[in-house]
Amino acid sequence: MQEIAPVPPEAQDVVVAAYRYQSGQPAQVLDIHHLAAHDPLQDGFIWIGLKDPSEATLREVGAQLGLPDNAVEELIAPHRRPKLLEFSNCLIVVAVTLGLKDLRPLLGTTQILIAHGLLLTVRRGSNSNYLPLRARLESTPALLARGSDFVASELLDLIVDQYQTSLEQTEKAVEAIEQQFLIRGFKENDVRRIYRLRRDLLRVHTAVSPLAELTRRLSRIELEYVDAESRAYFAEVSDRIARTAEFINSQRQALAFAFEGGLMIGQMQQTDTTRKLAAWAAILAVPTAVAGIYGMNFKYMPELEWTLGYPLALGLMGSVCGFLYWKFKKAKWL
Template structure:
């Protein structure tokens, strides 16, 4: 038996796309199984098969489809990804799409998780940026009493993990926004800060569009009529809905802060431009005095006032200096200089 389990484990690791494939009874792992035997294990009384896949190819998905009789449309969606969050029922099976998010190089990277849930099995398919669900599996295995709840508890654990991972993204953005706000209020912001605010606001909108539809998914999971969902699980799915709404509130609040910071940055920038324009206008007015006088005396007229007087040059310079000084003093009073 030990040799057989080792062989199965080696096969799972050698098969691209398979992260884990195990059977559970009473909340305890009893075997690591190959995909070819997953359907047989799931039909055993009291057994639950939990399979984790990461960006599987069509051949692997077809193999999983064969084992659990999954619908063609669900397999097509799981292969192509780029689906909006949703819950669809195909006979006695559920197909759920959830969007995942994490921070990569200062931007929100989005991925997808597709969940196939039916009597005796749960299959998770991850695409794109997504944290591994190994911690979810380990946490569930550490609590056999909860895991004994079956496939609906596994579904809850995965959705709860996906939603909980939204908050670190929001908190990271919040910390960065506070730093940018401080620089804006200190009038040390740069055009790069404005560009960054716009990027963050756009990313938050995408995060909102990824998270909020899960409220409707959980609402349907709370209602009677879905196969494989026990009524005792309704409060847990309601708790996931509450977490999503909290994320939504944080996103909306943060988007308002971003909008305020963006507008404040623009207003400060406009005020700085106005201040510079005033200074330039003031200096232009001051320089206009010697320019005008020099322009007049530069005309080619024979008879001009004080042209032959030996003190005329000094007098003109004194008039220019006095006029420029008076303008400078006046502009300083008006805080233009």
């Protein structure tokens, strides 16, 4: 087996778990820096979990497990979208993980390498925890005996659970926005918040939805490292991811309706204000016109000599203004 320089001790914290599971025996802790040759028929099932490993760690583990160079390069390379890669002696599934911080999405990746009797998981940029799944499977050895492909399907199912947990929080935020819209409408900051949330949901949908097609492919295509018995589990995961993508779209549509409703209310308020201004302008135009005529100071204006000329002018202006106010009030412009 190829000689590789040992990884420094400070890199050991990248190992979340490394166990060998054999039928009728307790789980055996493995040292990833000293992995012996593995025969899945005799040595059982190995499950190694790494978190944010260095390139040197991945190369060492890959060499000890006998992984092809191109598979190791894929494990080292960063990914932003779900991906399925098949190699000479293994299969790599890249899944995007989702978390939330202050209602902002935190996207990470989990690379799942499936081989005969081997499951290697590499997590990056993710705070998700797979320990509950490991504990559940360890408590039921018959599940671990189904192989690495079954455990991979369970791991993908757990990732979908984390999708739904995060999306439940965004659903509450969307409902709060809708409630706010019904009570007091939107302000400028509210519009920015809606746009940001819709943009975040679009990012999540773009990152999550390809995983549905990827798992559907695992459930339908005959692959060397996925047994026929495990395909049904991948099909179920695919259906859950498809429903999750539809749920994301429904949240985006709810925000779109709220945004459009806010715009319509704003336009209605603006129209109402314009009507009020137009009505008051028409009312005030009457005294303005009469006062303007009297302000022209013509020499021959007989009404200037009338004793009742001033009261009549004021009465005329008041009557016309009152009539216009009544008409606009009746038309609900005021």
